[in-house]
Amino acid sequence: MxxxxxxxxxxxxxxxxxxxxxxxxxxxxIVVQAFNGAQMRAELARVKPDLIVLDLGLPDADGRxxxxxxxxxxxxxxxPVLIWSGRDAGSERRxxxxxxxxxxxxxxxxxxxxxxxxxxxxxxxxxxxxx
Numbered sequence: 001m002x003x004x005x006x007x008x009x010x011x012x013x014x015x016x017x018x019x020x021x022x023x024x025x026x027x028x029x030i031v032v033q034a035f036n037g038a039q040m041r042a043e044l045a046r047v048k049p050d051l052i053v054l055d056l057g058l059p060d061a062d063g064r065x066x067x068x069x070x071x072x073x074x075x076x077x078x079x080p081v082l083i084w085s086g087r088d089a090g091s092e093r094r095x096x097x098x099x100x101x102x103x104x105x106x107x108x109x110x111x112x113x114x115x116x117x118x119x120x121x122x123x124x125x126x127x128x129x130x131x
Contacts, residue, residue: 005121006030008049010040010066011084012059016107020053023110027118037061049079051117054101056085056092064095071100080120084113 007029011017014035021031032047034040037060040052052070056063063083070076080102085092093104102120105113 004028004030005050006032006047007051007053008032008043009053010034011055012036019110023114027114037066052079052081053084054081064099067099067101080124082116
């Protein structure tokens with residue numbers, strides 16, 4: 001990466017947020033944190049992230065509804081969303097992908113999360129190269 005990509009992480013668990021933030025910053029990303037849906041919306045009004053990591057179980061919002069709203073809003077439609085969830089991956093993965101998520105990963109390794117983010121951003125840069 002030449003310019004640091006901005007990653008918005010919407011996750012309500014403070015310990016997981018801290019772990020993810022450290023891991024992603026070690027990989028060269030700028031991390032913006034949101035602990036609920038309202039904070040995520042406020043951060044989206046402030047910054048335009050290159051990718052959103054979205055937990056499905058936010059305390060004030062269902063992640064599926066948030067994802068659906070992101071994909072309907074012209075301002076956020078093209079921001080890739082990676083669902084990072086502790087929920088059962090089977091049906092949740094299918095629903096998330098149908099709603100427009102780029103990928104779905106079960107909560108676990110922060111380094112695996114960073115690897116998935118890098119793959120998504122690389123794939124998108126190849127699909128939409130900068131002039």
